[in-house]
Amino acid sequence: MELNDAIKQLKAHGYKTTAKRKDMLTFFAVADGYRTAKDLIGYLEPMYEGISFDTVYRNLHLFNEVGVLETTELNGEKHFRFSCSHHHHHHFICKDCGKTKEIAVCPMDDVRHSLGGYEIEGHKFEIYGLCPVCQ
Template sequence: MDINEAIELLKEKGYKTTGKRKEILSFFADADGYRTAKDLIQYLESSYDGISFDTVYRNLHLYNEIGILETTELNGEKHFRINCTHHHHHHFICKDCGKTKEIKVCPMDEVEQALADYAIEGHKFEIYGRCPGCKLALT
């Protein structure tokens, strides 16, 4: 999803597209992977002195709820990224820097066979580790 699609979705759902909301979208559009609320607050503080945690969290949860952002739990903290649902895929997520790499393989064919009598309503498949840059930094 790009910024213009996200803005249109906000408008369709009846939400205003303020400068702050657009700046939040820009932050995630430019990010290479998942980012935390703290990352966003640090980014916004230069433009919005004294921006509140409540404002940031409220917008993050709104964006997640309407499908602009997707979330994952990493190191005990919620991380966000622009939703890239143009096609079905999964991610490798670097535990150090949050960068993601798309994984084109999906284990659901095997899982559906193993759970043939079950009604599967959704799934999420993520692999965690260190990207080449972070792995190199450890050595």
């Protein structure tokens, strides 16, 4: 997702695009992979002295709810990144730096056969480890 697409998505759901929200989205537009709320606060602090965790978390969850950000959990903490809704795929996620690499294979192709009679409504498949730089 691009920054302008994210802004359009917010507006389409009836939300205002404030300067603070644009700055938050800009952070994810340039981030390579998943990032935490702490990472975002570190980025925003110089611009918005004393920005609260509540403000950041509330907006992160809003962005996720409208489909701008996707989430995963690494080491017991929620991580966020721009949504990749242009096609179906899965990710390898580096546990150190949060960078992602797209995986072209989907395990659901095999799983559907073993779940005959079940209605599958969705799935998420992620592989965790260390990228070449972090090894």
